[in-house]
Amino acid sequence: MNPVVRPPAAHGAPHTTTVREAVFQLLREFGMTSIFGNPGSTELPMFRDFPDDFRYVLGLQECVVVGMADGYAQATRNAAFINLHSAAGVGHAMGNIFTAYRNRTPLVITAGQQARSLLSFDPFLGSTQAAELPRPYVKWSVEPARAEDVPLAIARAYYIAMTPPRGPVLVSVPSDDWEVRTEAVPARQVARHLRPDPDLLGRIGAALDAARRPAIVVGAAVDRDGAWDEAVQLAERHNARVYVAPMSGRCSFPEDHPLWGGFLPPIRERIVALLDGHDLVFALGAPAFTYHVEGQGPHLPPGAALVQLTDDPQVAAWTPAGMAATGSIRLGLLDLLDRAPPAPRPAPALHARGARVPVPPAGERLPVDWVLQTLDDVRRRDSIVVEEAPSARPVMHRHLPMYASETFYTMCSGGLGYGLPAAVGVAMGKPGAKVIALIGDGSAMYAIQALWSAAQMALPIAVVILKNRRYAALHEFARLFGYREREAVPGTALPALDFIGLAAAQGVQGLRVERAEQLAPALAHALESAAPVLVEIEIA
Numbered sequence: 001m002n003p004v005v006r007p008p009a010a011h012g013a014p015h016t017t018t019v020r021e022a023v024f025q026l027l028r029e030f031g032m033t034s035i036f037g038n039p040g041s042t043e044l045p046m047f048r049d050f051p052d053d054f055r056y057v058l059g060l061q062e063c064v065v066v067g068m069a070d071g072y073a074q075a076t077r078n079a080a081f082i083n084l085h086s087a088a089g090v091g092h093a094m095g096n097i098f099t100a101y102r103n104r105t106p107l108v109i110t111a112g113q114q115a116r117s118l119l120s121f122d123p124f125l126g127s128t129q130a131a132e133l134p135r136p137y138v139k140w141s142v143e144p145a146r147a148e149d150v151p152l153a154i155a156r157a158y159y160i161a162m163t164p165p166r167g168p169v170l171v172s173v174p175s176d177d178w179e180v181r182t183e184a185v186p187a188r189q190v191a192r193h194l195r196p197d198p199d200l201l202g203r204i205g206a207a208l209d210a211a212r213r214p215a216i217v218v219g220a221a222v223d224r225d226g227a228w229d230e231a232v233q234l235a236e237r238h239n240a241r242v243y244v245a246p247m248s249g250r251c252s253f254p255e256d257h258p259l260w261g262g263f264l265p266p267i268r269e270r271i272v273a274l275l276d277g278h279d280l281v282f283a284l285g286a287p288a289f290t291y292h293v294e295g296q297g298p299h300l301p302p303g304a305a306l307v308q309l310t311d312d313p314q315v316a317a318w319t320p321a322g323m324a325a326t327g328s329i330r331l332g333l334l335d336l337l338d339r340a341p342p343a344p345r346p347a348p349a350l351h352a353r354g355a356r357v358p359v360p361p362a363g364e365r366l367p368v369d370w371v372l373q374t375l376d377d378v379r380r381r382d383s384i385v386v387e388e389a390p391s392a393r394p395v396m397h398r399h400l401p402m403y404a405s406e407t408f409y410t411m412c413s414g415g416l417g418y419g420l421p422a423a424v425g426v427a428m429g430k431p432g433a434k435v436i437a438l439i440g441d442g443s444a445m446y447a448i449q450a451l452w453s454a455a456q457m458a459l460p461i462a463v464v465i466l467k468n469r470r471y472a473a474l475h476e477f478a479r480l481f482g483y484r485e486r487e488a489v490p491g492t493a494l495p496a497l498d499f500i501g502l503a504a505a506q507g508v509q510g511l512r513v514e515r516a517e518q519l520a521p522a523l524a525h526a527l528e529s530a531a532p533v534l535v536e537i538e539i540a
Helices: 019-030 041-047 062-076 086-103 116-121 147-162 198-210 220-224 228-238 268-274 313-318 329-337 368-378 390-399 419-429 450-456 472-480 499-505 516-528
Strands: 034-037 055-058 080-084 107-113 140-142 168-174 214-218 241-244 260-263 280-284 305-310 323-326 384-388 435-440 461-467 509-513 533-538
Touching (some): 019 041, 019 147, 041 080, 041 107, 055 062, 055 450, 062 086, 062 419, 062 450, 080 086, 086 168, 140 147, 147 168, 198 280, 198 305, 198 329, 214 228, 220 228, 260 390, 305 313, 305 329, 368 390, 368 461, 368 516, 384 390, 384 419, 419 450, 450 461, 461 499, 461 516, 499 533
Parallel strands (some): 034 055, 034 080, 080 107, 140 168, 214 241, 214 280, 241 260, 280 305, 305 323, 384 435, 435 461
């Protein structure tokens, strides 16, 4: 049987470029000229004659690669491009792919695959069912049927990633596809913001106007959609108390505003207690609600109704009560603000602020509340905090407030290993900004290799390690599962970690803080440095 031979393209025919050239031109048009990766053999053909106007951002492990890209995409408000290695590389990356999915971060991920001619023989490094591997934590994944279809698949992946609710997508590319001749695929304009249903918005607006004591619960989608100012205007128009939704990954309202009401915990009964007295709850760019532990009883206090504006139809579908409009948060808020102003209502009482924490006595380990209060005292108001210190987060809410849009990032997933590489990506995406990576000692060890990337790029990141020598958050949860107060929790002790040594080995200066008088000078030095500096703080 004679093999099928593809005839050469005639003069003027569309097959005038290679897959590689078509993809790089497409990435230029999408504004994705930074490629985050950790290369393997199946990816090498993509990078022959690597274009001068692109940069390759190397991470020393794939979870670091995806975390950096996630921070960069959030900071630049555009999808980031990632290149991973076959099945093993995608497997290493899955924790932060899951986090990107929960963060609603647009990522276009390509994964290397063995040559098409080998796939029938179960080859070394072949990815079996490559498109299935990252599911369900990508919006779309594919291994194109033909090499010629790779540029079109990457274009489609970008549009899907950027369509709200945004998220990661994956295209598996066999290694022998890059040299194949194909057609160029020009970038197109595709709608990224869908206006919510006007009838539903009208009903939500009428409910807000009629409420006696409305509450607004803001979530990460407010800041993601650039709707910070509009959220503040709506709260002021209605004199509504504003709370932050449980486990929100962004700051969506100024925490020093008179209408600020604090943070809702991921516990049903406590949410109901904190919202008691409100007759209308408006979940704005947030689920209603994210829970972390089992609960009982109603989702809302007696006499309260729920309305919602979300960019995610799935969230609207599982919300247990009330009416929900879906679409762009900012466009929906603009429509609500176009309504006639409601009748004046009195402002709620000011939310009680945490009292100043006194300096700890000499010789004692440093309390985390005093450490974070000191950090707030010495940092700039517009500095950016990227946080992954779960046991310290409730304390951070009281003593390290956020004041402005795009100044706070954390993971919405609960998966560790995001914060340190995400801080690198945010610093890349916001040159000139001061980025503070606030990281627990347990969290830091999931992706400590991100320090190397920060050092190689000389990024001005202050890495603050809260060193309590254990997975402290698990001690809090142990009580919920019936552990006695002093009962040991196996596998949670973290002795003998030397973050100064780990930093030095990767080219980052490290400072150790053990006494109160050392803290402010060490933080000031890290915040003033033009290069990354790690501050290891021994906390109680």
